[in-house]
Amino acid sequence: MKDLFITITIHVIVWGLLLTVFFFPSYQVIKSFTSITGNISLFPIISLSLINISVFYFNYFILIPKLLLLKRYLLYAIILTTSIIMFFVLSGLFFELFDFKPDQLASINPVLVKIKPIFKTNAFLMLTISILASIALSINNHLRQTEKEKLSAQISSLKSQINPHFLFNTLNNIYATAIDKSPQTADMIDRLSEMMRYTMKETQNDFVPLDEEINYINNYIELQKLRLDSKIIFNYTIEGEFAELQIAPMLLIPFVENAFKHGVNSEQNSNIRINIKANESELHLLVANNKVNIQSGIKENRSGLGIKNTKHRLVFIYPSKHLLTIKETENDFTVSLHINLI
Numbered sequence: 001m002k003d004l005f006i007t008i009t010i011h012v013i014v015w016g017l018l019l020t021v022f023f024f025p026s027y028q029v030i031k032s033f034t035s036i037t038g039n040i041s042l043f044p045i046i047s048l049s050l051i052n053i054s055v056f057y058f059n060y061f062i063l064i065p066k067l068l069l070l071k072r073y074l075l076y077a078i079i080l081t082t083s084i085i086m087f088f089v090l091s092g093l094f095f096e097l098f099d100f101k102p103d104q105l106a107s108i109n110p111v112l113v114k115i116k117p118i119f120k121t122n123a124f125l126m127l128t129i130s131i132l133a134s135i136a137l138s139i140n141n142h143l144r145q146t147e148k149e150k151l152s153a154q155i156s157s158l159k160s161q162i163n164p165h166f167l168f169n170t171l172n173n174i175y176a177t178a179i180d181k182s183p184q185t186a187d188m189i190d191r192l193s194e195m196m197r198y199t200m201k202e203t204q205n206d207f208v209p210l211d212e213e214i215n216y217i218n219n220y221i222e223l224q225k226l227r228l229d230s231k232i233i234f235n236y237t238i239e240g241e242f243a244e245l246q247i248a249p250m251l252l253i254p255f256v257e258n259a260f261k262h263g264v265n266s267e268q269n270s271n272i273r274i275n276i277k278a279n280e281s282e283l284h285l286l287v288a289n290n291k292v293n294i295q296s297g298i299k300e301n302r303s304g305l306g307i308k309n310t311k312h313r314l315v316f317i318y319p320s321k322h323l324l325t326i327k328e329t330e331n332d333f334t335v336s337l338h339i340n341l342i
Helices: 002-022 024-032 043-068 073-097 102-108 111-162 164-180 182-204 210-225 253-263 305-317
Strands: 233-240 271-278 282-290 322-328 332-340
Touching: 002 043, 002 111, 043 073, 043 111, 164 182, 182 210, 210 233, 210 253, 210 271, 253 271, 253 282, 253 305, 253 332, 305 322
Parallel strands: 233 271
Antiparallel strands: 271 282, 282 332, 322 332
């Protein structure tokens, strides 16, 4: 409702300015050359203004979406030309109805005859601007809507690429764990079921409560800790309040997942640090790990898919509200992500 009010207000202001600039100066000139101001009516101004406004909105709401954007150019040109002629014919009928005859201006003051071409030129320019403006505005709105739909499709596609592969990997871990550590299997299945419900339900929304996203990360980390060797140093901290904030779903997990993929090897020194902070409007994620030999079965190109897609999502969803810094050395990999969630 607020956006509609703003749009209507802008249209009223723009029309007021345009009509004032094009028509009222001509009216004031004509009036200055007449000794009897009562002989000069505002009707021509009102009539031509209504013609321009009618042509604009008829073109904007009907002809452009139903013909021009569908590439029916010839039919569009014919109907637009016909409608302009009809509007002028109707205007002439109104002139006759109100007994307004432009030729009578010469009897008031001969100088006014020389002003008539200027008045007609202004009317033609105003009509041309109305038509071009309606086309430009309509095409701009169409492009924005198309871009919005394209963006939505891209984000949906990126989500579908990010979600499934971890679930399959975890199922494999559960299968392996069930053989030797069956008491832990129930807890793993319970956590995984929570994660699957989240990915299947909540990720269909554009935004989700931040605490639910954090809970997803918690479950992921708990599942990963079950397979971690005791020699691996793992530090995970959460600070701040998350209840009132929302975030795009599955946006943080690729960075956490990447740390476990590239920072865990029981035969090497492994160190993972994850810190999540939040205040009234901003979220900060820090993920750091030392780089170890990649475990067998994990391909490098698939490992980088999550972060690559997440970069795209950040640009799409938080174009000027995020700061992502990734530092990579020979031995370490660090991700720092700041997001303004308001």
